[in-house]
Amino acid sequence: MALHHRTPRHARHPRHPPYPDQPDLGVALPVTHFPDHTSPPRATYQAIHDELMLDGNSMQNLATFCTTFTEPEVSALMADCVDKNMIDKDEYPQTAEIEARCVRLLADLWNAPDGGTAIGCSTTGSSEAAMLGGLALKWRWRARRAAAGKASDKPNIVTGPVQVCWHKFARYFDVELREVPLDGERLLLTPETVLARCDENTIGVVPTLGVTFTCQYEPVAAIAAALDDLQARTGLDIPMHVDAASGGFIAPFMAPDLPWDFRLGRVKSINASGHKFGLAPLGVGWAMWRTREDLPEDLMFHVNYLGGDMPTFALNFSRPGGEIVCQYYNFTRLGREGYHAILARSAKIATEIARGLAATKLFRIIHDGSEALPAICWTIAEHAEPGFTLYDLADRLRMRGWQVPAYTMPANRTDLVVQRILVRHGFTEDLGEQLLADIRAALIYFSTHPMKISTKDQYRQHFSHSGR
Numbered sequence: 001m002a003l004h005h006r007t008p009r010h011a012r013h014p015r016h017p018p019y020p021d022q023p024d025l026g027v028a029l030p031v032t033h034f035p036d037h038t039s040p041p042r043a044t045y046q047a048i049h050d051e052l053m054l055d056g057n058s059m060q061n062l063a064t065f066c067t068t069f070t071e072p073e074v075s076a077l078m079a080d081c082v083d084k085n086m087i088d089k090d091e092y093p094q095t096a097e098i099e100a101r102c103v104r105l106l107a108d109l110w111n112a113p114d115g116g117t118a119i120g121c122s123t124t125g126s127s128e129a130a131m132l133g134g135l136a137l138k139w140r141w142r143a144r145r146a147a148a149g150k151a152s153d154k155p156n157i158v159t160g161p162v163q164v165c166w167h168k169f170a171r172y173f174d175v176e177l178r179e180v181p182l183d184g185e186r187l188l189l190t191p192e193t194v195l196a197r198c199d200e201n202t203i204g205v206v207p208t209l210g211v212t213f214t215c216q217y218e219p220v221a222a223i224a225a226a227l228d229d230l231q232a233r234t235g236l237d238i239p240m241h242v243d244a245a246s247g248g249f250i251a252p253f254m255a256p257d258l259p260w261d262f263r264l265g266r267v268k269s270i271n272a273s274g275h276k277f278g279l280a281p282l283g284v285g286w287a288m289w290r291t292r293e294d295l296p297e298d299l300m301f302h303v304n305y306l307g308g309d310m311p312t313f314a315l316n317f318s319r320p321g322g323e324i325v326c327q328y329y330n331f332t333r334l335g336r337e338g339y340h341a342i343l344a345r346s347a348k349i350a351t352e353i354a355r356g357l358a359a360t361k362l363f364r365i366i367h368d369g370s371e372a373l374p375a376i377c378w379t380i381a382e383h384a385e386p387g388f389t390l391y392d393l394a395d396r397l398r399m400r401g402w403q404v405p406a407y408t409m410p411a412n413r414t415d416l417v418v419q420r421i422l423v424r425h426g427f428t429e430d431l432g433e434q435l436l437a438d439i440r441a442a443l444i445y446f447s448t449h450p451m452k453i454s455t456k457d458q459y460r461q462h463f464s465h466s467g468r
């Protein structure tokens, strides 16, 4: 609902209502003390609405992976669902049915075995889904150890450069994180680096389909093959969980022949963010297990209000139902065809921006968006002396409203500063050209006003915004 009347700026600390005939307009927004009195709804709305205009413009936020474009029908469904608590499955059985349909559709999309018993649930996002996936790995490993009469006090998990949720999982649930360090030009996991860190205490290996730092896919199938080989040689059977936060809603449409999902027998579970390339509004993720046996029974709480069996496995209790309903809207509205069309357009825009950046000769493109995520990741070219850092470029672009984060890579490449753009649904060819024009204008500015570039150490100390 748009309210066109603007509250004058001084309404934050009104001493006198601005118009004698509209005393309601003088709303003081509380900042430090809980207000004593009521305020009229329309004026309160307007005052808060006006403050929200100080936030950045989400269309120009090229740092985020999350949905920033929604159809009006999505807003309408969100409003329809504002009172729906997805945990009340007896109260809102149709919302629960819609969640169950989404799980079945995703099991199909991710190639769960035909006639199998894939099982899944919605979550608040990939972070919660990753915790659940990690917990299932830990529980199953502990059961295997107990059955073999062996100790289970030193679990570890092997990953590449992971999103912070896996650091949280490891710390919150007391698991050693063996995050393979980067090495030179190797910015992803490889089968060899995985095998070198696996042992009998490894609860699982977690490759990422769409690495936060570079937007590339880790080689899931090659890692699975290496773990198959390890099992054949040593008997050690180590499961995989794929963090497909972004890739889970990209690979099925853009690279349907790439096996990264349940087509690989070793992949026991997957997480994905509905609110990233799933295009749902913020607040929904998905966790899925290959079979019922992959999700330990004692982590689940069963709800049978529906006659069927609705397992619940979650960290949250109450959660809004609207995002799940809107996820279902997207699946129905877009289908494989629609997701493909949106992603193909985004990928084309990304590669055009990458080409424009490369043409300046100042940058080395690490990821150009032609495969994996529709995104660009770049650094300063090897022998270029551009007279600015990527942090300077980020600052300069911010003056035009663009948010293009510059950040350092994880260990052992914290010396490598990169910059990254996500091209998402709603970002147009026209905006891409405008962005490139603004980048070129910034380069011209720096060529006439070079920045004082200090030592690499100071460069590194610069506050980094990874925008993950």
Ligand SMILES: *Cc1c(COP(=O)(O)O)cnc(C)c1O
Pocket (backbone or CB within 6 Å): 065, 124, 125, 126, 127, 128, 130, 163, 165, 208, 210, 211, 212, 243, 244, 245, 246, 273, 285, 468
């Ligand atoms: C975004 C992201 C996460 C965290 O997902 P949320 O939905 O924001 O909780 C985890 N892993 C990867 C690879 C991501 O890109």
